[in-house]
Amino acid sequence: MTDTAPITPDVTTIPRKLPEGPVNLVGLTRAALRQVLIEHGTSEKQAKMRVGQIWQWIYQWGVRDFSQMTNLAKDYRAMLADNFVIAVPEVVNKQVSRDGTRKYLVRINGGHEVEVVYIPETDRGTLCISSQVGCTLTCSFCHTGTQRLVRNLSAGEIIGQVMLARDDLCEWPEPGRRSYDARLISNIVLMGMGEPLYNFENVRDAMNIAMDGDGISLSRRRITLSTSGVVPEIARAADEIGCLLAVSFHATTDEVRDRLVPINRKWNIETLLATLREYPRLSNSERITFEYVMLKDVNDSDADARRLVQLIKGIPAKINLIPFNEWPGAPHQRSDPERIEAFAEIIYRAGYASPVRRPRGEDIMAACGQLKSATERARKSKRQIEAETKAAT
Numbered sequence: 001m002t003d004t005a006p007i008t009p010d011v012t013t014i015p016r017k018l019p020e021g022p023v024n025l026v027g028l029t030r031a032a033l034r035q036v037l038i039e040h041g042t043s044e045k046q047a048k049m050r051v052g053q054i055w056q057w058i059y060q061w062g063v064r065d066f067s068q069m070t071n072l073a074k075d076y077r078a079m080l081a082d083n084f085v086i087a088v089p090e091v092v093n094k095q096v097s098r099d100g101t102r103k104y105l106v107r108i109n110g111g112h113e114v115e116v117v118y119i120p121e122t123d124r125g126t127l128c129i130s131s132q133v134g135c136t137l138t139c140s141f142c143h144t145g146t147q148r149l150v151r152n153l154s155a156g157e158i159i160g161q162v163m164l165a166r167d168d169l170c171e172w173p174e175p176g177r178r179s180y181d182a183r184l185i186s187n188i189v190l191m192g193m194g195e196p197l198y199n200f201e202n203v204r205d206a207m208n209i210a211m212d213g214d215g216i217s218l219s220r221r222r223i224t225l226s227t228s229g230v231v232p233e234i235a236r237a238a239d240e241i242g243c244l245l246a247v248s249f250h251a252t253t254d255e256v257r258d259r260l261v262p263i264n265r266k267w268n269i270e271t272l273l274a275t276l277r278e279y280p281r282l283s284n285s286e287r288i289t290f291e292y293v294m295l296k297d298v299n300d301s302d303a304d305a306r307r308l309v310q311l312i313k314g315i316p317a318k319i320n321l322i323p324f325n326e327w328p329g330a331p332h333q334r335s336d337p338e339r340i341e342a343f344a345e346i347i348y349r350a351g352y353a354s355p356v357r358r359p360r361g362e363d364i365m366a367a368c369g370q371l372k373s374a375t376e377r378a379r380k381s382k383r384q385i386e387a388e389t390k391a392a393t
């Protein structure tokens with residue numbers, strides 16, 4: 001099946017001097033950073049200390065200019081400036097919703113674009129980041145799924161999204177100070193564009209940078225990775241990332257899930273659940289979030305709710321009900337509020353938390369599943385306009 005075939009990343013985290021310019025230090029693991037410093041004349045003995053210092057400037061204080069790294073000798077700073085850069089993706093457009101949600105349109109190498117969304121709430125601030133440009137999968141309700149995969153993001157482009165949001169929110173402490181107590185970005189969710197487990201190594205390296213205590217320093221319990229169900233990579237995520245897991249479940253029979261989430265044809269509900277049962281123990285996390293998009297007359301009956309609680313029996317879980325967010329040309333409708341309430345009630349009575357996710361940033365198309373590169377959107381609407389014109393003549 002081509003739509004679920006794993007794709008080969010065309011960007012690697014292995015540091016190499018690219019013909020087109022200096023090496024970007026953002027996104028390198030500590031080991032990789034050490035290696036490039038040694039390759040550029042840093043002694044093995046000094047390398048560990050230099051890694052620690054540079055790491056702190058980049059990830060704790062958000063410095064982009066080597067000349068500001070005042071605890072390094074002047075000629076060492078000059079060597080860094082000659083060979084390396086500290087670069088994050090460029091924000092080409094920022095929109096702020098009536099509800100305070102911010103959406104950044106971000107340009108990465110090659111001129112591709114991804115979207116990053118910041119959602120402020122009273123008790124937290126969540127940054128929703130992307131892992132791929134487009135997606136190889138074609139979930140029927142998802143706008144991103146209508147955009148073919150362009151490429152995987154590098155680790156630098158993934159952690160760079162956190163850094164550029166911190167820039168915009170002015171959330172870098174003064175050099176010499178530790179992090180702020182009350183963080184604006186307190187949580188990260190890998191729920192933007194793309195399937196994070198099809199870009200495993202880069203997502204892992206980026207999240208390990210986010211969790212590193214000498215930098216951005218987010219607890220692994222404040223990072224949630226959402227997958228459509230890439231079964232072979234789930235145990236690996238527990239082992240190598242250890243963050244919280246959310247799974248895009250969305251249906252209670254294989255027949256319906258095959259249609260909504262086509263990866264189900266490769267790894268069906270039973271296979272997926274068997275793997276999920278192991279995740280909390282392997283990752284030492286409390287519970288798994290089951291995401292369930294509410295689609296009118298498709299997956300929202302009382303029988304679906306009852307089947308859902310039967311299926312997940314024994315898995316520590318919370319069920320996040322997501323009212324379907326519409327996008328132009330979508331083949332579904334959102335379930336009625338009373339239907340969503342009745343569905344939530346059945347789940348709640350069975351002993352599971354069943355919060356209904358309040359759509360955020362809808363006025364700027366920033367809600368779940370509405371993300372798609374703006375240029376792609378423009379192309380599509382032009383095509384649509386042409387088709388409409390043709391139909392009308």
Ligand code: SAH
Pocket residue numbers: 139141142143190191192193194195196226227228247248291292293322323324325326368369370
């Ligand atoms: N590819 C990953 C993560 C990105 S999608 C995954 O599929 O899990 C993040 C969440 O938004 C998923 O649960 C996805 O199913 C949901 N989603 C996608 N399109 C949506 C839409 N139009 N309305 C509501 N939720 C949607």
Ligand code: SF4
Pocket residue numbers: 135136137138139142143144145146192193194195228248
């Ligand atoms: Fe890809 Fe997730 Fe959208 Fe499915 S829901 S098409 S896996 S981004």
